[in-house]
Amino acid sequence: MGTTETTHGLWVAYGPAGVVGSIRHDDEGYTVTMAGADETTGTYPTMEIAKNALHAHLKPGSDWPQFRQH
Template sequence: MSTTETHHALWVAYGASGVVGTIRKSDEGYTVTMAGADAAAGTYPTMEIAKGALHSHMTPGSDWPQFREH
């Protein structure tokens, strides 16, 4: 008998002024939560789509954030 281990990971997005949000990997996909938000902005099928979604929730004209896995 074998068991399956699910890898859950967290990436923190850093902008010019500090932490702007997080992306959390789960069985459902990649969930984006903006810093200071009470609820997630959404769950996406790939990391690249989640990164784009997080960036789209930032202030217009913001540079692309730096993502660091924790």
């Protein structure tokens, strides 16, 4: 008999000026919230897609943010 372990997590995205957003993982997927936003940007099936979505919501020409797990 095995057990199923669900991993939940939070990653904060940092740009040159500080926090630009976050990605939270739960049973629904990876949810992106931009810094200062009242609502989420969306929930995505993989971390890679969530990172791309977060980057796409930054100003055009922005560098790729640094993601740190908390």
